[in-house]
Amino acid sequence: MLKRLALALLIIVAGSAVTAKTGYYRWVDDNGQPHFTQKPPLDRPSTFIPTGRGYSDDSVNPPYPPKVPAKRADSGTEPAPEKPEKNKEFEVLPDKDPARCEQARKALQNFSRGQRVRVKDDNGEYRVLDSEEQSEQMKKAQEAVDIYC
Incomplete structure (x- = not known):
């Protein structure tokens, strides 16, 4: 009870x-x-x-008027011309890919060790990359690591 x-x-x-x-x-x-x-x-x-709590009520909180910059006394009735917007370009990056990431890391590791790298040319014969070509390929591998990892 x-x-x-x-x-x-x-x-x-x-x-x-x-x-x-x-x-x-x-x-x-x-x-x-x-x-x-x-x-x-x-x-x-x-x-x-x-x-x-959790929401606002317009009867208690009336919406505020939009903010308009004040005009200067020496300005004419014409508004100032708007500045052209800079060309904004956005880079679209692909999704992270573990397989490509691993491949790019291995290539970067091989180039950083100073190993000789052979590639197949247009004739189907193998040739060794010179130091300039290796540094270029190393930069590409680093870019791939940055993108896919």
Whole structure:
């Protein structure tokens, strides 16, 4: 019996806490100074200002007018010409690819060791890359690592 009474009392107290209004009171003193308190004053009129959570209410927070830069006194009625927007180009990078990443890292490692690298030319014969070609291939391998890894 006592447990049921305690449970009922707990539900009533929790329910009243959930349904309680949240906000503050605004009132003005004898000097015209506004004050904000959580409890209304007993001897003067006050206005309850509700506070909400999670969203804004346009009736409480009216939308602000758009910000327009002030005109200078010496400026004419014509607005200043707009500056042309710079050509913005965006680089689209491919998705990370573990297989290509591993291949590029191995190639970069081989070039950094100073190993001789043979490539097949147009005739189907193998030839060894000279130092300039190796440095160029090493740069390409580094770019591939940056892209795919």
